Amino acid sequence: MPGSISHDRREETIEQKARWFQSLSMEQRARLLCEFTDLILSVNPKIMEQKDAQPIKGRVLVVSKE
Numbered sequence: 001m002p003g004s005i006s007h008d009r010r011e012e013t014i015e016q017k018a019r020w021f022q023s024l025s026m027e028q029r030a031r032l033l034c035e036f037t038d039l040i041l042s043v044n045p046k047i048m049e050q051k052d053a054q055p056i057k058g059r060v061l062v063v064s065k066e
Contacts, residue, residue, distance in 0.1 A: 021029070040047060 024032070
């Protein structure tokens, strides 16, 4: 159904996410960057001290809202 809203993540493609992000103004994009940065720093305040951080293979953090 065109124009409908879905809450199913399986229906979200990278292309749709890119189009949504491109539809934002530069001010909105900058605000999102600041919000993501604040979120990351609140979870791990020492992240700025890390040099050349590498992902840990096989480690996944699952966050759920119940």
